[in-house]
Amino acid sequence: MKIFHTADWHLGKYVQGVSMIEDQAYILQQFIAEIDKEKPDVIIIAGDLYDRAVPPTEAVQLLDNIFFEIVIKREIPVLAIAGNHDSPNRIHFGARFMASRGLHLIGNLTLDQTPVILKDDTGEVHFHLVPYTDPTQVRYLFQDPAIRTQQQAMEKIIDSIIPNMDPKARHIFIGHAFVTKNGAEEQNPSDAERPLSIGGSECIDAKLFEPFHYTALGHLHQAHFVDSEKIRYSGSPLKYSISEENHKKSYLIVEIDGAGQITTTKKPLMPKRDMRTIENTMEQILVSPTCEDYLFIKLLDESPIISPMEKIRSVYPNAMHVERISLLDYRNKPLEENISKRKMDDVTLFESFYYEITGQEPDSDTLDLFKEVLQEELLHKQEIEVESK
Numbered sequence: 001m002k003i004f005h006t007a008d009w010h011l012g013k014y015v016q017g018v019s020m021i022e023d024q025a026y027i028l029q030q031f032i033a034e035i036d037k038e039k040p041d042v043i044i045i046a047g048d049l050y051d052r053a054v055p056p057t058e059a060v061q062l063l064d065n066i067f068f069e070i071v072i073k074r075e076i077p078v079l080a081i082a083g084n085h086d087s088p089n090r091i092h093f094g095a096r097f098m099a100s101r102g103l104h105l106i107g108n109l110t111l112d113q114t115p116v117i118l119k120d121d122t123g124e125v126h127f128h129l130v131p132y133t134d135p136t137q138v139r140y141l142f143q144d145p146a147i148r149t150q151q152q153a154m155e156k157i158i159d160s161i162i163p164n165m166d167p168k169a170r171h172i173f174i175g176h177a178f179v180t181k182n183g184a185e186e187q188n189p190s191d192a193e194r195p196l197s198i199g200g201s202e203c204i205d206a207k208l209f210e211p212f213h214y215t216a217l218g219h220l221h222q223a224h225f226v227d228s229e230k231i232r233y234s235g236s237p238l239k240y241s242i243s244e245e246n247h248k249k250s251y252l253i254v255e256i257d258g259a260g261q262i263t264t265t266k267k268p269l270m271p272k273r274d275m276r277t278i279e280n281t282m283e284q285i286l287v288s289p290t291c292e293d294y295l296f297i298k299l300l301d302e303s304p305i306i307s308p309m310e311k312i313r314s315v316y317p318n319a320m321h322v323e324r325i326s327l328l329d330y331r332n333k334p335l336e337e338n339i340s341k342r343k344m345d346d347v348t349l350f351e352s353f354y355y356e357i358t359g360q361e362p363d364s365d366t367l368d369l370f371k372e373v374l375q376e377e378l379l380h381k382q383e384i385e386v387e388s389k
Contacts, residue, residue, distance in 0.1 A: 007083075132177065275294040278295050296322075
């Protein structure tokens with residue numbers, strides 16, 4: 001059986017206030033073209049179909065169009081679960097009658113852990129669809145007050161699945177979670193993804209998934225396997241943060257043979273616009289070729305620049321963010337060096353401002369010049385006060 005594994009579409013996503021819907025439509029048409037080329041038997045979407053619980057209209061329309069293309073026109077089953085960004089009730093709506101046409105959407109976790117069963121020439125493959133569910137909901141569902149963590153919640157869910165697993169069938173788990181080797185604490189490398197737990201561990205031990213022939217995961221945006229080649233994240237199809245700048249976006253082709261052996265192939269997806277960082281001076285930027293990519297600009301200029309984004313967008317119309325390296329350096333100085341500006345005398349305040357703009361301390365000539373100007377200003381004020389009296 002040939003399976004496409006994808007996840008984290010985040011339809012309706014905005015990055016730096018810019019809608020990604022056009023880019024998402026583009027990449028999903030590329031995904032459809034891959035379906036026509038590879039002719040998979042089933043498509044897995046492991047959570048986060050949308051970017052928020054109440055998605056914009058255009059995101060709902062896009063997902064509806066894609067499901068129509070895959071399930072109705074091509075008659076390929078789609079197995080999808082809710083992620084932590086989705087609304088479980090909205091994803092689950094109409095699940096029973098849509099399943100009859102091959103669209104299996106699971107938004108809410110239930111005690112009924114009946115798998116979706118598909119067949120190939122060698123027998124049955126059982127797909128266990130487990131949507132993202134908060135530990136408090138798992139605790140209530142199973143009436144087990146001991147469930148407090150993501151690890152305990154997943155243990156309970158899998159323990160309820162294992163006794164009913166047909167030993168003659170092959171089994172694939174579909175989940176949306178933060179799975180690590182031995183459940184060790186790790187930082188999510190993408191700042192586009194919100195944490196699954198506040199004040200506690202969100203990490204789940206990969207060993208829990210050993211009973212399954214393959215585990216198709218969503219939540220982490222970079223494609224990789226965890227502890228075993230058969231426990232994998234597909235990653236997101238697009239970059240949704242500059243922290244994902246170096247990701248190679250893709251989907252996975254998973255093939256399972258009659259004995260349950262797995263082979264995986266990572267297939268690249270090429271975006272309409274890349275997301276990347278450029279470090280350069282304004283002068284060099286303004287003579288660069290026009291580029292439609294989503295760019296995060298780090299300016300190397302030492303002198304101040306008026307309206308930098310306006311200038312940058314004359315060359316890079318989709319520039320998303322601009323910052324100065326020297327300004328970052330100043331902000332990253334130790335706290336004791338960044339004393340309140342209200343408490344600074346005029347000279348110290350000037351030194352702070354100069355460093356913020358240029359990234360360097362003012363030399364003695366510059367300070368002397370500032371002091372002369374400051375003295376002249378003070379004398380001028382005194383003359384005005386005398387005249388007014």
